[in-house]
Amino acid sequence: MGKPTKVTNAIRTLRFTHNEMTQAELADRIGVTRQTIIAIEQGRYSPSLEMAFQIARAFGVPLDDVFQYPEDAGQTA
């Protein structure tokens, strides 16, 4: 089984550039479990649009800076 989502993210990098924010701190800020943050970071869970915006807001950056969708993702031959 491959990764369940093609959406990639820069959460890990953003956490480190924001005073080395821990996964637990980010989880507390957006009201989810630490395991959910871990799953999102590792590409094992694709968050809802609302949670994605909450994560972006926690870092004070646009959504595109947190989540990326590769050019060839979702295309059919």
Next chain:
Amino acid sequence: MSFEEKVAWAYPIVLLITAGIYAAHVFGQLPEVPVTEIAYVRPMIMALVITVVAMVIAAILAAMSAPSEADKKDERDVNINRHGDAVAGNVLGVATLLPLGLTMAEFDYFWIANSIYLACIVSGVVSSIVKIVAYRRGF
């Protein structure tokens, strides 16, 4: 491991233990006692009640192991629960064909009741396995 995942692990373990003890007690009588005389109703009710009580205890233990996470349930937990329950619903739908067939073939109540119990156990175990896989491998 989140509280919800711990509960997902506990459920099939509890189900299989209680169902295993029930099956050993009731089906162990088959070689010696005619089916119509096997007292299965009380053991089955006891197995169901013990399952519920054991799950409550398991949930309490899971909460005690990490009190700060005990009341936390987010959208991922909800989605995984929904996914597991949807698959379990399909399994239950197919599994109920067995008691339906047994009823149509006019089998004894013993077999019909136990096949319904089996369908519930299979559905419950599948539900938990789907949830555990979703938690571990992604969803």
